[in-house]
Amino acid sequence: MKKILIIEDDEVIAKELQELLQNAGYETGILKNFEKSLETMEKEKADLILLDINIPYKNGEFLLQEYRKQENTPVIMVTSRNTEADELLSMSFGADDYITKPYNPNILLLRIAAVLKRAENLESISFKDVEVCMQKGILKRNNKEIILTKNEMIIFGYLLSHQNRIVTRDELMTTLWNNNEYINDNALTVNISRLRSKLKELGLEEAITTRKKVGYILS
Secondary structure, X not given: OOEEEEEOOOHHHHHHHHHHHHHOOOEEEEOXXXXXXHHHHXXXXXXXXXXXXXXXXXXHHHHHHHHOOXXXXXXXXXXXXXXXXXXXXXXXXXXXXXXXXXXXXHHHHHHHHHHHHHHHHHHOEEEOOEEEEOOOOEEEEOOEEEEOOXXXXXXXXXXXXXXXXXXXXXXXXXXXXXXXXXXXXXXXXXXXXXXXXXXXXXXXXXXXXXXXXXXXXXX
């Protein structure tokens, strides 16, 4: 059973959401201590988070930005704001979807199902005979498992989604910047080197090829 964490400061709305989700077959949790929102989000280990923008102590968008530095759990922003700028800002901070109040309960359930489905598809990616769990940052081959850092996983995921073509260094740095992680050219080189070392542990020492002064190819 998938677990959904509700972050909504209006108790009536939170209870309505909880009832809706439970009736749809989801396990639910409601965040109540908004002073420790980030800690609770990380501790709950939910499969999806419904996050309101206007919550006490920390703006929901800022909270999402902080959360994305550590976790990749799917997040849907639920808000009374209805502007294109707010939607774009939320998505740039790492939201997987965005829905405004008042919402149609059936539409919300469809959005939730779609986001969870996308997350499941990400988790089932494979490279050669390596199982790639994007959400957890784990690569598995036979009985061996290695854990990638967030930056290593972002780099590997981007190379994997553009497999067998040259990916430039600028592309990789832009991707890392868009994920709220500043990284310079030297840091990128270090991350690539560490990623190669970890792939070597799985017997894939030649997986990433360097094209001098251009970029990298995963093949």
